Amino acid sequence: MSLSPIQTLERTRRLIDDLRARTAETSWLEFKENNADGPLIGKLVSALSNAARLADQHFAYLVWGIRDGDHEAAGTTFDPATKREQGQPFEIWLASRLQPGLDFRFEEVEYHGQRLVLLTIPAAATAPVEFDRTGYLRIGSATPRLSDHPERLRALWAKLQPYAWEAGLAAQFLTGDEMLARLDYANYFDLTGQPLPDNRQGIFDRFQADRLIQPDVGGHWNITNLGAILFAKRLSDFGPSIARKAVRFVAYGGAGRADTVTHRQDGQRGYAAGFQGLVDYIDGLLPRNEHIGSAFREERPLYPPIAIRELIANVLIHQDMTITGAGPLIELFSDRMEITNPGAPLVSPDRFLDSPPRSRNEALASLMRRMRLCEEQGTGIDKVLTAVELHQLPPPDFRTxxxxxxxxxxxxxxFAEMTPEERVRACYQHAALKYESGQRMTNASLRDRLGIDPRNASQASVIIRQALDVGLIRPADPEHPRAGYVPFWA
Structure with a gap:
């Protein structure tokens, strides 16, 4: 949720207190009295934004009405609301000359009887910020071109590359009580296997160490996107950018989306706080098959629980969080389950099993692994395919x-009910799984995978030939055809 006008004003005054208390200007902070030169301001915005990223700050600040020497509030006549540059309103003129675009914000503030103007500048996020196609940097009191300092340009790119959505702010200027009211701190300590501290500062320290919160001005706190998306008691407390990333679940009475919706649930809690409840909820809706053991009848779920758990965890940690208005979707039909997450894949879907693991959300993935909500890096798809083969299910389809x-x-x-495409896909996935475990696919192993009677070995041979023809597998040793088969990338 955004701050109320009163909260915003209070936070701004506290922020100015903190900025004035600094013994000197920093690379991401500049004080002015009445300087209203448009191009100079544009260069400063570029320089301060880039400098803030280098200094690991979320924002840079330019304050009019504070004396540079003693940081006393002297007031200013600068008025960005009425200023015009080249016939345009100043803010529109400035925004049009900054690339990438910045959500900067001017605020007029009554501060100890003086009129001040605060410009809040977001730190560079995806590329160095340029003004009129030139990037700038703040070094001492100078504002040189970024290109004149290649070592700092390299350092800036190094800072930009790992910058992630997780580090953004979901809520600002919260008291300790307000922050604890929004995050399920007991669940955090339970899942991470740590004892719950007997004092609030201990909770704050652990949250801060895991980058779930960070200090704000005036003894207040910010909650990061990582903290909100994992441990929110109610995602709706954090506004649309977080709330719309809730996991949605829909169950249909038939095989199509036109069929009656029998169950619907929109997640309300953070991913970690609500993960087990979501898995249990879905498991409770799944039909069961009756299995007759040596002495007892027992019901087994239609889908292997470990496969569902891993697929849901993968969706959560690999989605593109920067896509607005979209979150993970799980749909249950009478003949299948579909799990969708926003964002094009970082690797081709047919290489999910073997490619080195990559994630857009490294901090989220790392913390979820630490809490044992998903498998170690790179093993989740192995476990899904292993469970599928053990239960002789049709091969899952990973698609963009x-x-x-x-x-x-x-x-x-x-097997008789599988389509030709499914049989070939099962052959490829089986060959890949075998290769990853140090083995090779054979006609016999494929028969076992698909439940083909040994007397019908020719059926497996046909599937292998089709997989060879489309280039999904190849002979392990062309000189010895009986040596088995491996995936095309081996």
Whole structure:
């Protein structure tokens, strides 16, 4: 939620207190009295934004009405609301000359009887910020071109590359009580296996160490996007950018989206706080197959629980958080489950099993692994495919659809009911799984995977030939055809 006008004014005054208390201007802070030169301001915005990223600050600040020498509030006549530059309102003129675009904000503040103007400048996020196609940097009281300092340009790019959505701010200027009211701190300590501290400062220290919160001005706190998305008691407390990333679940009465919706649930809690509840909820809706053991009848879920758990965890940690208005979607049909997450994949879907693990959300993935909500890096898809083969299910379909990744997880079907495409996909996934475990696929192993009677070995041979023809597998040793098969990338 955004701050109320009263809270905003109070935070701004506290912020100015903190800025004035600094013994000298920093690379991301500048004081002016009445200087209203448009091009100079544009160069300063570029320089301060870039300097803030180098200094690991979320924002840079330019304050009019504070004396440079003693930091006393002297007031200013500068008025960005009425100023015009080249016939345009100043803010429009400035915004049009900054690349990438910045959500900068001017505020007029009554401060100890003096009129001040505060310009809040977001730190560079995706590329160095340029004014009129030139990047600048703040060094002491100088504002040189960034290109004149290649070592600082390299350092800036190094800072920009790992900058992630997780480090952004979901809520600002909260008291300790307000912050604890929004985050499920007991769940955090339970999942991370740490004892709950007997004092509030201990909780704050652990949250800060895991980058879930950070100090704000005046003894207040900010909650990062990472903290909100993982441990929010109510995602709606953090506004649309967080709330719309809630996991949605929809169950249909048939095989299509036109069929009756039987169950619907929109997640309310953070991913970590609500993960087990979501998995249990879905598991409770899944149909069961009756299995007759040596002495007892027992019901087994239609889908392997470990596969569902891993697929959901993968969706959460690999989604593109920067796509607005979209979050993970889980849909249950009578014959399949579809799990969709926003964002094009970082690797081709047919290489999910073997490619080195990559994630857009490293801090989120790392913390979820630490809490054992997902498997170690790179092993989740292995466990999904292993469970699928153990239960002789049709092969899951990993596909890209527009700017999203969708996994289709199928209910049990006999070999005779699988499509030719599914049989070939099962062959490829089986060869890949075998190769990853140091083995090779053979006609016999493929028969076991698909439940083909040994007397029908020719059926497996046909599938292998089709997979060879489309280039998904190759002979492990062309000189010895009986040596087995490996995936095309081996």
């Amino acid at each position: 659809e527009g700017e999203a990744v969708r996994v289709v997880f199928f209910a049990p079907r006999r």
